[in-house]
Amino acid sequence: MIEIYLFLIFMIIAAVIAIEIKNLLAAAIAVGAVGFSAAILFIILQAPDLAIVQIVVEILTVIIFVAVIFRTTDIDKTVGKQLTSMQILGIVFYGFFALLFIIISERILNTLPPFGSPIMKVAGEYIKLGLPKVGGTNIVADIILDFRGLDTLGEATVLFTSAIGVLAVMRKAGRK
Amino acid sequence: MLIFISCIILFLIGLYAVVAKRNLLKIAIGFCIMEYAVNMLFALIGFKSGAIDPVITKVDMPHNFVDPLPQALVLTAIVIGVGTTALFLSFIVRIYEKFKTLDVSEIKKLKG
Amino acid sequence: MGGMSLIVRRITEIVCGFIFMYGLYIILHGHLTPGGGFAGGVIIAGSLILRVLAFGSGTESERMLSKRIPKLMSVGLLIFWGAAFTGLLMAGIFFLNAPIFGLGTPFHLLSAGLIPICNIGIGINVAAGLFSIFLAFAAVKYFMEE
Numbered sequence: 001m002i003e004i005y006l007f008l009i010f011m012i013i014a015a016v017i018a019i020e021i022k023n024l025l026a027a028a029i030a031v032g033a034v035g036f037s038a039a040i041l042f043i044i045l046q047a048p049d050l051a052i053v054q055i056v057v058e059i060l061t062v063i064i065f066v067a068v069i070f071r072t073t074d075i076d077k078t079v080g081k082q083l084t085s086m087q088i089l090g091i092v093f094y095g096f097f098a099l100l101f102i103i104i105s106e107r108i109l110n111t112l113p114p115f116g117s118p119i120m121k122v123a124g125e126y127i128k129l130g131l132p133k134v135g136g137t138n139i140v141a142d143i144i145l146d147f148r149g150l151d152t153l154g155e156a157t158v159l160f161t162s163a164i165g166v167l168a169v170m171r172k173a174g175r176k
Numbered sequence: 177m178l179i180f181i182s183c184i185i186l187f188l189i190g191l192y193a194v195v196a197k198r199n200l201l202k203i204a205i206g207f208c209i210m211e212y213a214v215n216m217l218f219a220l221i222g223f224k225s226g227a228i229d230p231v232i233t234k235v236d237m238p239h240n241f242v243d244p245l246p247q248a249l250v251l252t253a254i255v256i257g258v259g260t261t262a263l264f265l266s267f268i269v270r271i272y273e274k275f276k277t278l279d280v281s282e283i284k285k286l287k288g
Numbered sequence: 289m290g291g292m293s294l295i296v297r298r299i300t301e302i303v304c305g306f307i308f309m310y311g312l313y314i315i316l317h318g319h320l321t322p323g324g325g326f327a328g329g330v331i332i333a334g335s336l337i338l339r340v341l342a343f344g345s346g347t348e349s350e351r352m353l354s355k356r357i358p359k360l361m362s363v364g365l366l367i368f369w370g371a372a373f374t375g376l377l378m379a380g381i382f383f384l385n386a387p388i389f390g391l392g393t394p395f396h397l398l399s400a401g402l403i404p405i406c407n408i409g410i411g412i413n414v415a416a417g418l419f420s421i422f423l424a425f426a427a428v429k430y431f432m433e434e
């Protein structure tokens with residue numbers, strides 16, 4: 001229980017460092033710290049599928065960020081500059097919105113079951129029917145490929161589309 | 177309860193970077209952090225204390241599993257997240273090649 | 289991007305194949321153990337990325353890969369769509385899984401109907417997609433150059 005709080009606090013500190021530091025390379029490393037502590041938390045929360053994916057995806061994200069910083073610049077020149085009036089207006093609106101968001105989400109989260117005892121009305125059916133109806137012993141694989149297969153079909157198509165988009169934006173041929 | 181609120185705080189930190197920062201790479205980092213916060217919230221909601229991960233190893237074992245449904249939703253969302261982040265970053269590279277700056281307000285000024 | 293020193297290259301030659309095989313294992317046992325198409329595809333992409341980072345991005349094999357990888361991505365997605373349409377063609381229900389091939393005995397590699405085929409399709413799609421994203425960012429000098 002205490003270790004979940006520790007890792008969440010570490011994630012919050014690393015996130016604040018990532019968005020406030022002047023050196024962009026250090027900011028990319030701080031994003032890596034947030035992602036890796038998320039991976040460790042997934043192991044603590046009994047989700048090994050998520051932990052495997054999150055670790056490798058986090059390495060890939062940091063590599064892509066570093067490649068972009070090599071191709072652009074590594075100093076954030078906007079840190080410590082004079083704030084414009086539009087920006088101050090944005091921060092004030094953000095403050096109002098954040099207060100409102102915390103109050104509303106506090107009310108909504110009170111209606112959820114407390115931490116550690118989910119309702120599992122739908123998931124109970126999935127767990128009961130997983131082995132006899134689908135045949136796979138990994139319940140998560142049963143859900144993403146059979147009970148909710150259309151969802152996964154759409155997401156694989158979205159990944160394909162975004163990869164094609166990256167190739168179309170970054171390629172050299174046809175560019176003057 | 178407090179554990180869910182800390183996820184909300186992480187989400188708001190990411191939202192602050194998106195709203196108030198002027199560097200494009202900082203905005204991309206803010207999107208990443210918001211994504212992690214939402215994934216964490218889903219995984220925390222599905223946790224059941226004293227349960228094991230949802231993999232059947234014997235035919236007649238007791239079904240004392242954590243909630244597998246949020247895990248299935250988050251599993252696809254993680255991989256989609258890296259794809260969309262990469263698309264965002266490719267646009268940033270092209271914007272830097274054209275304007276030689278990452279500052280959003282200067283890009284607005286240069287356009288005229 | 290240049291390559292790295294001799295020690296890194298030798299270690300990469302030894303380790304890279306094992307990482308690739310581990311990814312294949314994760315994909316093929318996706319319906320039995322934690323993992324599946326997404327996790328295994330990401331691991332295979334990681335092994336290929338390790339190879340490019342160690343050997344530099346000007347090698348002949350890497351140039352050949354960069355022409356074929358985007359096509360492979362489409363092949364993976366088509367396998368997945370084909371597995372989804374099999375149920376529609378044979379029984380009239382989209383994504384019908386169990387009654388076509390039978391469930392097999394549980395806890396065996398060939399069980400769970402169409403799920404292993406779907407896992408293989410997703411694995412190819414994810415591995416090729418993430419590796420081509422990496423190539424587009426890190427090795428852009430040789431990427432898609434006519």
